[in-house]
Amino acid sequence: MLRRYILNKTNTFINYRYASQSMLQSTIDDKLGIATLVMNKPPVNSLNLEFLEEIKSQLTQFKNDKIRGMILTSDLQKIFCAGLDITEFSNPNPERLSKICTTFQDTWLALYLTQFPTVAVINGHSPAGGCLLAMSCDYRVMVGPNYTIGLNETKLGIVAPKWFQDCMVAVIGQRKAEVSLTTGKMYTTDQALQIGLVDESVPDVDNAINKGIQFLNNFQKISPWAYKMTKDIRRQPTVQWLIDNKQKDLDFVVKSMMSPNVQKSIGLYLQSLKK
Numbered sequence: 001m002l003r004r005y006i007l008n009k010t011n012t013f014i015n016y017r018y019a020s021q022s023m024l025q026s027t028i029d030d031k032l033g034i035a036t037l038v039m040n041k042p043p044v045n046s047l048n049l050e051f052l053e054e055i056k057s058q059l060t061q062f063k064n065d066k067i068r069g070m071i072l073t074s075d076l077q078k079i080f081c082a083g084l085d086i087t088e089f090s091n092p093n094p095e096r097l098s099k100i101c102t103t104f105q106d107t108w109l110a111l112y113l114t115q116f117p118t119v120a121v122i123n124g125h126s127p128a129g130g131c132l133l134a135m136s137c138d139y140r141v142m143v144g145p146n147y148t149i150g151l152n153e154t155k156l157g158i159v160a161p162k163w164f165q166d167c168m169v170a171v172i173g174q175r176k177a178e179v180s181l182t183t184g185k186m187y188t189t190d191q192a193l194q195i196g197l198v199d200e201s202v203p204d205v206d207n208a209i210n211k212g213i214q215f216l217n218n219f220q221k222i223s224p225w226a227y228k229m230t231k232d233i234r235r236q237p238t239v240q241w242l243i244d245n246k247q248k249d250l251d252f253v254v255k256s257m258m259s260p261n262v263q264k265s266i267g268l269y270l271q272s273l274k275k
């Protein structure tokens, strides 16, 4: 639905390539060199192992396609992405949990370090891992006023890994990130704009896509090499920490997820969602 809208709206996607895996749709406008990656995994685009693998593989494909920019958005009504699939946390199989963790680390590295500029068009709620995906893009346009975004992990009784936290610090600064993270605060679109968690707020998705394209057009006169080097220098410390500590990070997540206290919190949180 959204893909069709983008094609009609911009009227520029004349020469486009379209690829659809079941949960992810990608469109490349050959004229503009802009790719659109649309998440479509009802009901809430929760990130499980298979979905993460698809996202990672599509990002790798875009690298080969040599696109000039990418928009990440959702085809679902009211939801950008609900974060990691919480059912995966409940009584988890340690092997599968480790695989999800590693795949999520790799997907994030691929998204955070793209050689092309990226925009998150946040057209719905975006908690936790959904917020991380948005924060990892170069620019965020959020549809308002009724959606929410934030890293709410403490509300589930779990801990956002260091790379989640550092990513938030990079976007909104140390003090605001510390308060947001410890309280697990979810921000409305207007609040998110006020603290700089998103760059623009617009009333509807049409405007959001247009703003995203406008942002990407800024790079028409920027050398791709200068862009990528600059981004790497800015993002290197966070990335390097994860590369150097991948196993430690994974061990911490798996160990803490298996603990009875965390399992109790996850169980209660899942029950509250069902209600």
Ligand SMILES: CC/C=C\C/C=C\C/C=C/CC/C=C/CC(=O)SCCNC(=O)CCNC(=O)[C@H](O)C(C)(C)COP(=O)(O)OP(=O)(O)OC[C@H]1O[C@@H](n2cnc3c(N)ncnc32)[C@H](O)[C@@H]1OP(=O)(O)O
Pocket: 043, 044, 046, 078, 079, 081, 082, 083, 084, 085, 086, 087, 088, 089, 097, 100, 101, 102, 104, 105, 125, 127, 128, 129, 130, 152, 153, 156, 158, 159, 160, 161, 253, 273, 274
């Ligand atoms: C397994 C992971 C292993 C390793 C991790 C790897 C690396 C490092 C990891 C990190 C460690 C910890 C980090 C975690 C990050 C996360 O992302 S945790 C996920 C946090 N997400 C949330 O808290 C979102 C909860 N959901 C909501 O707030 C609402 O559902 C939402 C606002 C998104 C939508 O509201 P609404 O439109 O009213 O829909 P419903 O609430 O009715 O939901 C519809 C059905 O979807 C189910 N659901 C919702 N969110 C999730 C989810 N994240 N995972 C799985 N399922 C979800 C919900 O229960 C409903 O199901 P039902 O229809 O009742 O069966």
